[in-house]
Amino acid sequence: MALVPMIEYDDAAPEVRAIYDDIRATRQVDWVNNFWKVLANDPATLERTWQSVRNVMAPGALDALTKEIIYVAVSVTNNCEYCIHSHTAGASAKGMTAQMFRELMAVVALANATNRLANGYRIDVDERFRDPAPR
Amino acid sequence: MALVPMIEYDDAAPEVRAIYDDIRATRQVDWVNNFWKVLANDPATLERTWQSVRNVMAPGALDALTKEIIYVAVSVTNNCEYCIHSHTAGASAKGMTAQMFRELMAVVALANATNRLANGYRIDVDERFRDPAPR
Amino acid sequence: MALVPMIEYDDAAPEVRAIYDDIRATRQVDWVNNFWKVLANDPATLERTWQSVRNVMAPGALDALTKEIIYVAVSVTNNCEYCIHSHTAGASAKGMTAQMFRELMAVVALANATNRLANGYRIDVDERFRDPAPR
Amino acid sequence: MALVPMIEYDDAAPEVRAIYDDIRATRQVDWVNNFWKVLANDPATLERTWQSVRNVMAPGALDALTKEIIYVAVSVTNNCEYCIHSHTAGASAKGMTAQMFRELMAVVALANATNRLANGYRIDVDERFRDPAPR
């Protein structure tokens, strides 16, 4: 059970209801998941987090599905149970197939392995990789 | 400096050379980066790791660029300096633009934040999110 | 269920009982929580860990509440379920209010986000921040 | 060297300059640290991150120094070099003494140790610790 109670719509203050409404409208769903009902105990964090999610996860140079896939990759690396479930569901809703999910798991596992080989052997960054950011 | 010496092509045993050749041919480049030159101290790990990278990172249901982006997301979360540099370069070579890189950083940061909100508040997984894997 | 049985007071060896007594006396409570009952399977670790907790968590330049808050911050970052529960309870007992808890969660989430922005962009430490430790 | 160039004030777009001005005014300093100059490559992330930092780190139920101390605790746990330097400097500027810093390090180390004892032994959460959040 969460450390704080979940705030249901009918019990919510007007500014919380407004955010719940915006979550449902933006996502075109008729419900609000537990994450937001818990954050509603702290309206400032609820608002800030929702604005960040809405802005960062909106399609841009990366499409919405790719962004959900990145979210799952981070959540698996950190082992956040809630986030793995919610963002796997989110990615599925946006078109992630079973085969894409499997490949995602395989890349995350491989990256976690080679991260440790690079760290453990203290491998020097190749000069050619310095300042490689795209322009 | 790496904990073990780097094995250059001219000093490498035949089975290591064969892998270096395959790396260059697969990637269509004329060089081999430090990661492989260090792993060459352990030919069994070199071979196993290269086979995994070649198979897992090949285009499939997820394209090669998306896989590199996932790799960067994991490496940033784990703070693997070598891997951030090498896979950012790899993603750039596969078409990641500056704007895509910025959005990638923004999603990774957001996911690391909300992972802790979910963990810290001990939020229960919504029933609707249980068994959400795509079919 | 824990990987080892919990050692109850009545079944404990004298040196374990002495530590249980000290835990209760130091904390002015009439019970011992599961953490210590499990560590009691290894009296050396029980003693060493309890001495560390007693010394490190005692009020000093940082008061006892601030120390519990730091403990929660680390435990949330690492996602240690037991530790989040026990140290949130500990902090509450020492005076953490609901609003303080919410702000703690917000700072932990923010720090986990900006940690990745700094790592991912490989931001150089400002010269002015070098050797900033207080004297 | 950072993966992207740092944007200096004189080269910055008006909306970036406005944020630099607000950072300096809010912190009552005459300079802007590298973190923001790098984020300025992505004005949306710069703005969102600065607004979060300004709001979350402002004194509330937890004072500004305690919030910086929490930030250092997270950054040390994650081993973010930039963040350890910048937030140790920030905490020092807000009054953290050498002794407070030492105690902070000691608590962070202890928490990282006991987190693993709790996880490794798979210790069950005490019933008394369930739903312990302050009201």
Place this chain on the structure above:
Amino acid sequence: MALVPMIEYDDAAPEVRAIYDDIRATRQVDWVNNFWKVLANDPATLERTWQSVRNVMAPGALDALTKEIIYVAVSVTNNCEYCIHSHTAGASAKGMTAQMFRELMAVVALANATNRLANGYRIDVDERFRDPAPR
């Protein structure tokens, strides 16, 4: 419940059955644990992962028990519940005694603590420790 169904032997494709057979033969047991039944949803990952486990975990310069102990140390540090259970069982089957398990937990806890002291104080690597890898 796992995000994907477990594939039982009778329902498995021939190439999956062959791997199940090899797992049982290699380990000289008459069953296959859930990890493999879940990976069987992705036969390529099942095969690659099993080949890696079989090769890496075979006795070499490090004996099989030491390798299982290392596996537990990593799993505890990352807090992977499944892996802590399965590799503690594996180590026990290979001869880990109760006292060895306790000492393992104590070393893992200590290492996680001193890792943060070294990181937090930003301690410079001693020149004598540079290039210390065994020849």
Place this chain on the structure above:
Amino acid sequence: MALVPMIEYDDAAPEVRAIYDDIRATRQVDWVNNFWKVLANDPATLERTWQSVRNVMAPGALDALTKEIIYVAVSVTNNCEYCIHSHTAGASAKGMTAQMFRELMAVVALANATNRLANGYRIDVDERFRDPAPR
């Protein structure tokens, strides 16, 4: 450069000198590494940490080399640069060969990979693995 100055023997208080002497005597070396010189800024942490290291790392049911190997495994997983260098050197001094080091790296990488497969797929612990701790 470390965040605090290193305390050399000639400048150390008597209780710090006594610990330096004990470190050198216990390890049968004629020098003290930077880790302890930095901790000496906080004599209480120096003493507590050294006592823990001396007790935990002493040969027991696990020999001293195995304990150093576990230490390296944790340090690589956490990416603690100082600790990887110092404990790889320590393990080498206790008999770790080049081949043992390579196998250690391979096991650590594999464990970090399969940890994420288990976490990402949310694999249920087998009943047979419950309560597997050795007696």
